[in-house]
Amino acid sequence: MPERREQTNQFIVDPISLTMYSHSLRDHDRRKIIKVFQESDLPIKVFCMPSNHSHISKVAAVFFSLVGLILISASGSRQWQLINGELLPLSDKATFEKHTFLEPRLVGDLDGDGDEERLVKSGGNVNITDYSSEILWQSPAEWRITEAQIGDLNRDGVDEVILLVWRPFKPWPVDKFMPSGGRIKNFHDSNNESCQIILIGWKKNDWRELWAGSALARPVEQLRVADLDGDGLVELAALEKDYDSKQSGGELTVWKWIGFSFSLVDRTESRWERLAIMGDGDRYWLFTK
Numbered sequence: 001m002p003e004r005r006e007q008t009n010q011f012i013v014d015p016i017s018l019t020m021y022s023h024s025l026r027d028h029d030r031r032k033i034i035k036v037f038q039e040s041d042l043p044i045k046v047f048c049m050p051s052n053h054s055h056i057s058k059v060a061a062v063f064f065s066l067v068g069l070i071l072i073s074a075s076g077s078r079q080w081q082l083i084n085g086e087l088l089p090l091s092d093k094a095t096f097e098k099h100t101f102l103e104p105r106l107v108g109d110l111d112g113d114g115d116e117e118r119l120v121k122s123g124g125n126v127n128i129t130d131y132s133s134e135i136l137w138q139s140p141a142e143w144r145i146t147e148a149q150i151g152d153l154n155r156d157g158v159d160e161v162i163l164l165v166w167r168p169f170k171p172w173p174v175d176k177f178m179p180s181g182g183r184i185k186n187f188h189d190s191n192n193e194s195c196q197i198i199l200i201g202w203k204k205n206d207w208r209e210l211w212a213g214s215a216l217a218r219p220v221e222q223l224r225v226a227d228l229d230g231d232g233l234v235e236l237a238a239l240e241k242d243y244d245s246k247q248s249g250g251e252l253t254v255w256k257w258i259g260f261s262f263s264l265v266d267r268t269e270s271r272w273e274r275l276a277i278m279g280d281g282d283r284y285w286l287f288t289k
Helices: 027-039 051-074 093-097 173-177
Strands: 008-014 019-022 046-050 078-083 086-089 100-102 117-122 125-129 135-138 144-151 160-168 193-203 206-212 220-226 235-240 250-257 262-272 275-279 284-288
Touching: 078 262, 086 262, 117 144, 125 144, 125 160, 144 220, 160 220, 193 220, 220 250, 220 275, 235 262, 235 275, 250 284
Parallel strands: none
Antiparallel strands: 008 019, 008 046, 078 086, 078 284, 100 275, 117 125, 125 135, 144 160, 160 193, 193 206, 220 235, 235 250, 250 262, 275 284
16 A cells, blocks of 8 residues: 655745745746845745644744744845846955945035035035035925935046935926826826936036936935946945835845946845945945845
């Protein structure tokens, strides 16, 4: 008489939402779930339980999930390096420990006269001043600026001011002729405000917008600028999320300037609440938590 084997159910446990995913998921979906957990340093438990003891499976799932939640508080950070256009976890912990956090730059020679200007942020407004505190440029009253820093993001060899701006949504002029309302019609929140990246600099003997992108498809909560791949040109790293999302932080993305706009280099599928730059002046990494 052949040996009888009990049918089993397998689950992948998500320690954040305490959700059990059936192991019968398509391979593509299962790999995506596992990738998220691997990026987040979260424990993944794949286990088997007899099908006639589903309540035991659920208890075990909750148990492992609680263990995961405890471990998250101790190891919820990750360091990233950009290699060949791909975000990869930094494996050399000894190298990482020798470097420090770098704050966004707020001082630089923006007009090429040899004297440094500085950014002064007050609430949602930003001023460019000289060192005698004379205001050289002031952000418009309708802008709500959440982040400001200095860097050569457009890769022209001259520093500019990089602003993360919320302002009233404006569709493209051509959108009024589009029957569907245009491609960016939903790129705003419930208050009809959109998130944009705007570059301010000195050109033609005046301070002006050097570049103002369209409303972002997904708003940015944090952004940092650094040469992440060692090619001498800076990239933009950001945490992105959905409009009207109640969660803080977002998915890590890296972008590069391509002459007239930004092109996505890579993104992670995990959510992070903090983004920072680490480095020693020669090499730079991303820190997420």
